[in-house]
Structure formats: structure tokens, C-alpha cells
Amino acid sequence: MPAIHSSSQSAPHIVIIGTGFGGLGMAIQLKKAGIDHFTLLEKNDAVGGTWRDNSYPGAACDVESHLYSFSFEPKPDWSRKFARQPEILAYLEDCAERRDxxxxxxxxxxxxxxxxxxARYCWVITTRAGxxxxxxxxxxxCGQLNQPAYxxxxGVDDFAGPAFHSARWDHDVDLAGRRVAVIGTGAxxxxFVPxxxxxxxxxxxxxxxxxxVMSKSDGAFSAKAKRRFARWPLLARLYRTAIYWKNEGRALAFTRWSALLKPFALMAQRHARRQMRxxxxxxxxxxxxxxxxKRILLSNDWYPAIDRETVDLVTEPIERIERDAVVTMDGKRHPVDVLIHGTGFKATEFLAPMRIAGRGGHDLNAAWQAGARAYKGITVSGFPNFFMLYGPNTNLAHNSIIFMLESQICYVLQGVQALCAGDIASLDVRRDREADFxxxxxxxxARTVWQSGCTSWYRNAAGRNTVNWPGFTFSFRRATAKLDLSDYHCEHGRHPAGP
Structure with a gap:
């Protein structure tokens, strides 16, 4: 175990699970607040979260780079308007390095x-190694997109050739000259299909x-633009702000007046007509x-890729998979050499497969049997001193999740500071506050476009939307700006000494 620097022997040890945007952002803000008695636990061998895991060819962000980054860790030299996976991963690695x-x-x-x-006001964490x-x-x-959905x-396990999920891309498999089957047409x-x-x-x-699918207004930043952003940080800040407000206006269409989305449907249809023969x-x-x-997708090469003569689009449901073929319900057999699952993630199964037990051994999965819920998406009644980043109903369809994460980090930091002050040993959100929220x-x-009849990863099997935030991001920021101790049951005592 690495040496953990502690400013106070009596201060509670803080454990953060995950080293993606959420975990690293939380750690940076803890350090800035003078709190360094924390440990980040990472199951893999590198930081990066979803941007480490999703290394498939063509992986990129659909939020513009200057907004899809920490406000407190600006990067003036983003290479493109919409950064690609290697650059985002390098950014996170650089944040971890520079902030020690x-x-x-x-x-x-x-x-x-x-x-x-x-009795001891502490969490006992068990690792895979025991x-x-x-x-x-x-x-x-842990994020919402960390557990691949297969x-x-x-017969899926009977396939004899290489088979993998897009989030676990096998870069050792050479696709040249081979027959490839892709299951799924999501984000x-x-x-990766192009x-x-x-x-x-x-x-x-x-x-x-x-x-x-809509067109993506992507492009490389000129060397001149990058120099200007570096020389005048205020310019970069204004550029970031402009992106934010451009995106934020879309919330009205998703959460209030879905009729505002109709022009976008016409644009998407025109985009398809222009790109496909x-x-x-x-x-x-x-x-x-x-x-x-469902999620609106951005791409400039999806339609031309499907339009190729070497590509078959199969819309008949799959009946089974054999050793060397996919068989559809119409009885047609589609011989293939490589099988790629582009089937998304278990987004509604928060924290899976971990087992979290709170007061009285109460299991979080049992508490969430009807669907995950949390006060402000962050705390759960009966689970003291437990905070989630990117928890239930904090996802977005219109703006940058980094903005939401920074709001959550600010709220959690206040809880940490209250617990580190010495007189409060536990914070447990009141059940009535959680239920009301x-x-x-x-x-x-109920009035959003996400409830208009489709099946999506935003909703669980019962149809409950446990994923998205139904409003503006600035309203969420207001809601999380101050942690009110009256929302919590507070117990007084002492934590066990940190490591």
C-alpha cells in the first residue's frame, strides 16, 4: 500500500473507488482543500475510467473538448473540437501526474x-484479493458506463472465432480480409463500424x-487558435462558456417541450439522405x-460506412449464434469470422457487481430493487458517510457530464469537511428528504421526451428512468451548492485512526 499523507491522525480515512473523471476530480479538490488522507482504489492498472476501457477504433467524445474537461484543469491545446479517446486519456493521466x-x-x-x-463509524471494504x-x-x-452489457x-458462447465487446476491444485480432459481424447500432x-x-x-x-444520427461539427484547432487559448486563458474560458450555453438551451427540448426537437429530426433525415445512395x-x-x-448520436461517417457494398444491414431479429455464423429469425444463416458486441452498458445497475451494506447490514441492491435512487443523486438513507459521484439521475442528454460531476464534487467535499472537523462522526441523509427529492x-x-414510449438504457426493466437529470445543469448546481446538515441525521463520536 502506498504511503498516505495525513494532516491529522484523527481525521477519517477517505476511500475513493475509481480513477476516471469523477475519482480524479474528487481527489484533486480534496488536495486543494488541504485534505490528503485519502486513497483511490482502481481495479485496473491505469487511470482513465471509461476512456481507458473504451479504446476501440474511432472512439471519441460527443461533447466539445473545452467543455469536456475540468474547469479547474483547463487544457488550451486540445487538438480537435471533439477530442478522441487517446487525447482524453492522456489528459486524465496528465491531471493525475501534475496533481501528484x-x-x-x-x-x-x-x-x-x-x-x-x-459502532466504529467506518466502512470495511473487501477487495477481490480478500x-x-x-x-x-x-x-x-464508478460511473454509469463501466459494466458492458452482453x-x-x-449460442453466443458457442461462437468459435474471436468475440469481444467494444468496451473490451481485442486489439490483437486482425480484421483484415475477414467477415465481421457487429451486433448493435448504438453510440x-x-x-467503430466505419x-x-x-x-x-x-x-x-x-x-x-x-x-x-446528426452531423458532427468537428475539426482540428489551428496552431494559431491553440496559441491564443494558451496566451489568453480568459479567451479559452469564454469559448468554454459559449459552448456551455449553446448546449444548455437544448434542455428545454428534452425536458419541457419535445416539439422543439422536430427540426432536429428533419436535419437528421436530411443528413441521411445526403450521405446514402x-x-x-x-x-x-x-x-x-x-x-x-434515446440518445441522439453524432457522426459524419456512419451513413457512408453502411452505404458500402461490402456492408450488409440486417434488421431481422437474431435467433441464435452458431460456431461460425449468426442465424436470424427468418432462418437465414450469416457466416462470420469475428463477432463484435456493440451492445452498450448496464447503465441502470449502479455500483454492480459490488455489494454495499449499510446500517443493520441492509443491502443497497435490496434498497434499489424497484430502481436506484439517491438524494441529489449522491447520498442514500441508511448508508452513512457514503457518497456517489455520477449516481442515479445525474446523467445528461444535452450538456457535459463534467459540469455535473464538478457540482457533485463540491457537495461531497462539504460533507467530507464536516466529517473531518472532528465533532460529527456520521452523516446519514434523512429518509423523508430522499423520498421527497x-x-x-x-x-x-414524466413529462420528458425520454418517457415517450421507446426502450432505452435510460430506463430499467420496469420503465423507471434512473439515469437522467430532468432539468438544467445550472439548477442542479444550485441544488448542490450547499450541503445542509439539517437534511442529515448527524451522530457524534470518533472515527478509527486512518492508515
């Missing part, structure tokens, strides 16, 4: 469970439902649900 976070990180440490010890770690404060920063298709697939068709001899794309493929690619109900969120969600 590596001494606080334990790599190769996967958390399988955490249980709250009420080690236990104690923490007075537990912060999870399709439940009969990842529209990025790369795959450039290499494969033949590609078959199996689509369950079409997606609304094959009318049959284009017709089958177009979705049958209202725009915005959740009721207001679900009421607001």
Missing part, C-alpha cells in the same frame, strides 16, 4: 463489497432499432420513435 495523485492510488485493487460498521481496508468516508466514482442470445457502434469496414472484407451489422438501407436505419427518446425527480421525468 499517483502516490494515493492502489492499482489492481478491485472492490467486491463494503459494509458499514455502526484484503480489508477501513475508511471513515466512502466515495464511489446480449442474451442462444459506440457508430464510431473503422471496421475499412479493414474487413465483409461486414454485417445487426440492428435491433435505428438511431437518430441505398434507399432501402437508409429507410431501415431511420428510427420509429420520437427523436430524443425522488418524487420530485420522477414527476419531472
Amino acid at each position: 495523485l499517483y502516490p494515493h492510488i492502489r492499482f489492481g485493487t478491485e472492490v467486491v463489497a463494503a459494509a458499514y460498521d455502526e 484484503e480489508t481496508i477501513e475508511a471513515g468516508i466512502l466515495i464511489t466514482a 446480449p442474451a442470445i442462444p 459506440s457502434a457508430i464510431q 473503422e471496421v469496414v475499412d479493414r474487413a472484407a465483409h461486414t454485417q451489422v445487426f440492428q435491433r432499432a435505428g438511431a437518430w 441505398d434507399d432501402d438501407k437508409r429507410r431501415r436505419l431511420m428510427p420509429d420513435y420520437p427523436i430524443g427518446c 425522488d418524487a420530485r425527480i420522477q414527476h419531472a421525468l
